[in-house]
Amino acid sequence: MLQVFYFWKAELLLFTLPTQPHRMTKITLNQVNNAFLPSREIANPDRFSGREESVTECYNALLSEGTNIAIVGNRGIGKSSLSRQIVNMSTGDNSLLDKLGIYHDETLDFLTLYYASGDSVQNTDELLNRLLTTRGGLLEWMQEVKASKEEIEQFKKESKTGLYKYLANKINSNVSRETSNTSIASNENIQVTFQNVVMDLIRSKITKNGILIVIDEFNQIPDTSGFASFLKSLATNIPELKFCIVGVADNIQELMKKHLSSDRLFAWSVINLRKMNNEDLRQIVRNAEASINNTILLDEEATNQLIALANGHPYIMHLLGKQTYKSAYLESVRNVSREYIKKVLTDIAEREADPVLEGRYRNAVALSKQREIVLKALAASVQENGDIFTTDAYRVSEEQGVENASQYVGQLVKEEYGSELIKIRDRYYKFKDSLFHTYITARPPLF
Secondary structure (H helix, E strand, O other), X not given: OHXXXXXXXXXXXHHHOOOOOOOOOOOOHHHHHXXXXXXXXXXXXXXXXXXXXXXXXXXXXXXXXXXXXXXXXXXXXXXXHHHHHHHHHHOOOOHHHXXXXXXXXXXXXXXXXXXXXXXXXXXXXXXXXXXXXXOOOHHHHHHHOHXXXXXXXXXXXXXXXXXXXXXXXXXXXXXXXXXXXXXXXXXXXXXXXXXXXXXXXXHOOOOOXXXXXEEEOHHHOOEOOOHHHHHHHXXXXXXXXXXXXXXXXXXXXXXXXXXXXXXXXXXXXXXXXXXXXXHXXXXXXXXXXXHOOOXXXXXXXXXXXXXXXXXXXXXXXXXXXXXXXXXXXXXXXXXXXXXXXXXXHHHHHHHOOOHHHHHHHHHHHOOOHHHHHHHHHHHHOEOOXXXXXXXXXXXXXXXXXXXXXXXXXXXXXXXXXXOOEEEEEOOEEXXXXXXXXHHHHXXXXXX
């Protein structure tokens, strides 16, 4: 084994440094671990793959006055990575446009804030509070505005009591204050505070194009009532302010909780991110290989296997690719084959590389070989539009010895098993999450 390892190193030496046979460039475990990035969005334009049409739409939306942007789609489809590219373009980085060959004739200059709301934000007012007070938020930028300096100092003194108590003290105060040069001093609620802060920043002309606020994971905010109407008023009063909201949803109405004004607020600027095509998925592999100087290479069959397993989801591509590279590096495998990918799939399941997806899988299966067969039969029977015709799934299940498949289908709809299936109409179902469907297909059986 030791001799094979040194032979491999010698081969690598000749490949990477043919003019200096006495030296060797060695990649590090850090490089290997970061060649694929399933745990974070892709911020570097050089590592971003494909999506030319969507990137073009985003750039044009940034150019359009009074236009907000929405990015919707399933989990693991690349929404956050695209939003990061919007941040890059809005702050003058056109390298992705150049890379994709997208025509552009302007370098944008926005003051851009990126905020991932998560489940810690409960409503619109809390969101605006975070946008003001989070590190790197609007409050820090207010210090650039001369008219706001007095207000900043007062806010700092009151920061321990929080913004709401601070505002309440101001509203209930009987002390008369000069407000002509300090617009923030007359606020009566958080929305007015937010609007006045933004107006002060716009008037200061810190940037050429205005302000862009990117809110990721918008779908996780339970109560977004009032946000659409507030956005509408901002579009009228401060056209230099843009929002880009990002979240898991089928359309903008779902993301905005079916507010009637959603269509007008995001006219021509809703990016409904679909599954990534095979060539763009292939580019993810090529980018990863280049990041480690082609030290570990996937042959064509192995690459096609990853593409098929990913099923249009870049997250799955990164998840499988990361484990493949780690295993190959530690085992001194330089050329990865299709057979090696099969081994990696087992490792991913056993080590629970994604504990959330693996936990959902085990909960749905619930130690039942028959239920697992039906679950995989359903995944294999998904049509192009995402629907599942149960007759097809029952046939596959029966071929594997399960005669009462309908019983297990009924169970998979229930909360006890994760409610992974949704009934659309008679004899038709769909998975509630296409990412989970892809994981079911890729994961080796438990039994």
